[in-house]
Amino acid sequence: MRFAEFDVLLQQALRRYAALERDGDVAVFDHWRATEADLMRVQRWLGVRLPEQYRGFLLRYGAGRFLFVELLPADEGRRWVETLLGANEAGSGFVAVAPVGTGDYWGFVVHDGICEDAVSFRYHEDGAVEPAADDFLEFVATEGLRVGR
Template sequence: MEFEEFETHLAAARTKRAALSSPEDFEAFEERAASEEDLRAAERALHARLPEDYREFMKRHGGGMFLFLDLLPISGSDGQEDDLLKVNLREFADVDFVAVAPVGTGDWWGFSVIDGHCVDQVSFWDHEDGRVQFEADDFLGFLARAGLRVGM
């Protein structure tokens, strides 16, 4: 999916969400954007180049709640919160996988790493057996489907 199409889906989801009532402190889109330096530092620590669509999304919109999906921010706002580095250095240090979003069951969505580069496809990592299964062709398509529920 290209960014132009994704942004169209995102704008429609925001418009629809704005018409709904929500608790006062609920944010459907947190948008904790990352800088280019934040991304480079994360890549150095993870020893993996992140996919371009993911990098661009994190600079434009960032981590946190993304409607129906919780994306790890590149760096947490406090010492307690999980972020991309904390989760991956703690749980995936010896695995060729970069987790970017919890599934909520102990499993993760993220990218397989091959020769120091994350693949563009999003995969599902099963916490019970460590199997990695294909989930989506690209990050933006994954966000549209899992986060915005486009096509569901």
């Protein structure tokens, strides 16, 4: 998926859920944008290169609540919020980017310090990983915006 296509889906979701957010019933989007410095710090700390699409998403839209999915922020200044650095260990072979709420995470499998573009689901019980989406925008459209469900 490309950003132009995702922007259309996002605008549709914003219109659909604007009343809920305006009335204070639901926090729809947090918009905790990352900076280049935040992303460079995460990459250095974890020893990985994050996917370009994911980096672009954090710079453009941010993290936190993104409708139906929580995205871990790169900004370490968030109090009481799990962050990318707090949820991940260098050399683990997986970079968690979104908690499921059960101890499982969505994230990227790492090979030789480079994260796959595809998003995978990792089970906390045994560390098993299964594919979830071909790329990050597809993942957020499906899990966050609930497109195609």
